Amino acid sequence: MSLGRRTEDADTGAGVDSGALTRIRRWTATVAVLTTLAVGCTTGGGPDEGSRSGGRTPAPESSEPGGDGDRDGPVLAVKIDNVRQARPQTGLDAADVVYVEQVEGGLSRLMAVYATRLPSVVGPVRSARETDLELLRQFDRPTLAYSGAQSKLQPLIDAAPLAAMAPGKAPSGAYFRGADRVAPYNLYLRPAALKPAPKPGGLASTGFEFGAAPEGGTVTRERKVRFPAARFTFTWSADQKKWLVAMDGTAARTAEGKRLAASTVVVQYVAVRDSRFHDRWGNVSPFSETVGEGSAIVLRDGRAYDTRWERSSAEDGTGFTTAEGKRMTFAPGQVWVVLVKA
Template identity: 30%
Template sequence: MTFHRFLGRRGTIAVPAIAVMTMLALVGCAPEADRTPTGSPSPPYVSTYQTPEPTAIAPLRGTTVPAGSLDHASIAAKIDNHWDARPQVGLETTDIVFEELVEGGITRYVAIWQSEIPELLGPVRSIRPMDPDIVSPFGGIICYSGGQQRFVNLMRQTPVYNAIHGQADTESTFFRTNTKSAPHNVLVRAQKLLGQHTTIAAPQQQFAYSLDGESSSAAKDGVTVTTMKYRFSSSYWGSWKWDAARQLWLRIQQDKVDKDSTGKQLTAANVVALRVNVVNDRGVPKTLLSGKGKAWISSGGAMIEGTWSKSSPTSPIRLVDTNGVTIRLAAGNTWFELIPPAGSVSFTTPSGP
């Protein structure tokens, strides 16, 4: 065994070599200070996700709206289209408008509001025999200034609340404006009228809708068109021109821009022309809407041909293509042109008629 000698103050001490090695090993195994950086602790994770507000589909436009925002009735009105009635009040916010033939070869409208109720609408005129079939599927309220008693009786038999000028229940909501001459001057305080009938249910969805014009049936399966021209009689005609920048159809009557009460041109996301039969009801043209006929549906700068049908006064109008597939309109407002047999419908394509 090897010994090492260490010199102390009083002499030398013999230490075995193995002891030296053991001491050195213990010194080498002494723990070092922890050099791992500590830093600040990470903050707890907090999610910033917010649950989206629930949405619904506007029943008469097909647009997405906050859930519950349209839980109210629709308002329909028989709107004057005489030259002295223009520009009409509130047409720019309609969901759906039906243009129909009346006496003298001119037209009137059945306009329907639900997505946006204007403060005022009008001028309203008297009811016609086809109007019950038009408004019955929507329910809600119908505004008009009166009419032949037989037509009023028909309208009162529908599931629609009749708001008639000159009646006790419309004394605060119907009035004559001094901005137009009689009989083209009866307006309706629409928001106030709706507030008086809060228990009337909202309308059911009437048509199938796509997300936008590009995904509508006309744009996907139809032909590209730039103009739709229509004629109700020898004395009345109009047209719709496609505005690609705005993705809307622009309305023209008798070759003049058809403006709303704000001075802007009336527009539509969809223009639907229906070939309808018209009979003479004791001197009053009556459009027949129960049945079926040819249809031309224009959306997204294109047109698709199809068939319309309506099985009963309270059933909605159904639109299908030549294969029997339901036609989807573009989300937005719609104008219906109810073209009589003597009338016409034509289209202009980018390359010509």
Template identity: 35%
Template sequence: NYPEALGPIRSARISDLSILGEYGRVGYLYSGAQSKMRPVIAEANLVNLSAERNPPSIYFNDLARRSPYSMMVKPNLLLEKAADVELAKKPGWQHGPRTKGAKKIISAEIDWPNARYEAYWSAIERKFLLKHNGRENMASSGVQLGSPMMVIQMVKISPSEYGDKFGGVTPKSEVIGSGHGYLLRNQRVVKARWNRASISEPTTWSLDDGSPAYFAPGQIWFFLTDTEPKFTYLPKPAKS
């Protein structure tokens, strides 16, 4: 079951193509793209399901939201246009038990130049809940956003060749290659290594000894950043 409306839908970013490439010929939703980038999107192994190719009956601006966070999509109607979309390829990570030695945390702070997220563990909801720039990150339904498992993937972020008429430059996240990251699950964090050989290959995750870094089943949220996160660890109980 899909919600009646989903969003916000943002503009195309060059990093999107690299991120989605490992999942096969999937649908690509975006609000608009720079003219310079449109030929690159056309050559990618993706199905263009953007607002540039679909009517206002499918993509619409929510008047209760301010731009650029106002565009929404009606997923049930869009799926009728998705005949060319293939089933997503299996991701590179493996599911399994939590890594022994993972450390208990209270929260994790993830930073970018213009935004800050805090993920903190809720014992009541049994998941990490999110704050955005110091405020609780809420869905339109009134539920605070969060997930039982989150992944902070450390990547190189640099200016791309794509900019706008106002002088803004779109950053590019390098998700092909190798690096490290952090897996957050069950109130704990463990450092892991990621590796991806090419745009069509899956990203695998491993521990320092080469064994798999297991993911929890279910919903997983990823954060791509080049700034090391700040963890607040749960103090060890005092010895009696």
């Protein structure tokens, strides 16, 4: 009798028998087909849980994030993988804010914040980092969806002023494994299972201001940003009036084939230092300091603005001012904040 080869989750190190994994994938694919058929009978469309070439995940609502709101509301933050095996991601285009963080080995990971709308499915979901906790303190008890964390970091997550929703704590059915990829790149989330529809004003605490472009700026067609082992390119599209995103030299797309595009891109220069934590191979996890002040480049409307950022405490949002000392405003729509080592 063959003993299935054991594979390991890169984040947790948990062993999984490959024979069992094959049976799980087959079972997941069967459930995915039944789920898609059931959803199709009631709504006319549903998430594709089993195959990239099958049914498509429904497109998010057409309303743009960054709209007006008169009160703070809860937000959902989801940690999303960003290595090649994890692309294309699902539900990333519906986020109001996408934070790009450096992780072990100089790679990048994303934290998508949903404040005005929830997509049907988001993923692939991966593990949390210490940087996330400081970023999320600006929100009023946000919900953090993540696949797990380094054992010594987990107590900090449990003590943080947020609702931590890893698979073991989430409601039944919130997470599922897709059959089109191998673990750990196939964990997906149904956001509606964790939170009701977002309330207005969820972005108010970020300190971001949306409105007409300030004077000045430099006409810019393209901006490249490099991490030690990852790179991003933001290219202005006059037709879409957005910055098209490319990762590691390849156009970034959703699982449905739509180009990822941001209305505003913030290249925020921060101190990046070693944290007390490391991954299962001993690589130290970097910590990006988002409290303090420094320089930033803000891209909007085909122009680049030299700005200064300031965040007094973790409970405060981040303010941006132009070289002329005026408040930097963002274009309504999705914001990407790329945290780069100063």
